[in-house]
Amino acid sequence: MPKESFLKNRIKSVGFAWRGALLLIRTEPSIKIQVVLALVMTAAGFYFEISTLEWIAQVLAIALVIGIEGANTAIEKICDFIHPEFDRRIGFIKDVSAGAVMLVSIGAIIVGLIIYLPKLF
Numbered sequence: 001m002p003k004e005s006f007l008k009n010r011i012k013s014v015g016f017a018w019r020g021a022l023l024l025i026r027t028e029p030s031i032k033i034q035v036v037l038a039l040v041m042t043a044a045g046f047y048f049e050i051s052t053l054e055w056i057a058q059v060l061a062i063a064l065v066i067g068i069e070g071a072n073t074a075i076e077k078i079c080d081f082i083h084p085e086f087d088r089r090i091g092f093i094k095d096v097s098a099g100a101v102m103l104v105s106i107g108a109i110i111v112g113l114i115i116y117l118p119k120l121f
């Protein structure tokens, strides 16, 4: 059987990634909340007419939070699949993964404060 071309494989992979992103948004409450927050912050960006650099910081912050949250969800699912029973090592993995989301979220909140506090006060 002839091997599929590099380009065909890449296009297929993008399709799988899109399916994954849609699955995340449809099924994960935490991602739904973050997508709503991302829309609110995007609207705020237009309302306050933030600068190009501020847009770059905001878009990166939003993408990081949602991206890491997606990875955290995948790690939790792997944990539940390979070891559904209670195990402190699974607890450690899940805690570390959730901690990563929290650290990125704190960074995103700080970026938001730096951008919007001077515009509000």
Ligand SMILES: Nc1ncnc2c1ncn2[C@@H]1O[C@H](COP(=O)(O)OP(=O)(O)OP(=O)(O)O)[C@@H](O)[C@H]1O
Binding pocket: 030, 076, 083, 084, 085, 086, 087, 088, 089, 090, 091, 092, 094, 095, 098
């Ligand atoms: N199998 C397990 N063994 C040990 N501790 C666990 C296990 N499952 C969950 N925990 C502990 O409970 C915490 C919450 O786990 P859970 O899988 O419910 O994550 P969550 O962040 O609440 O998930 P969700 O994103 O679905 O709300 C973990 O961070 C961990 O401390």
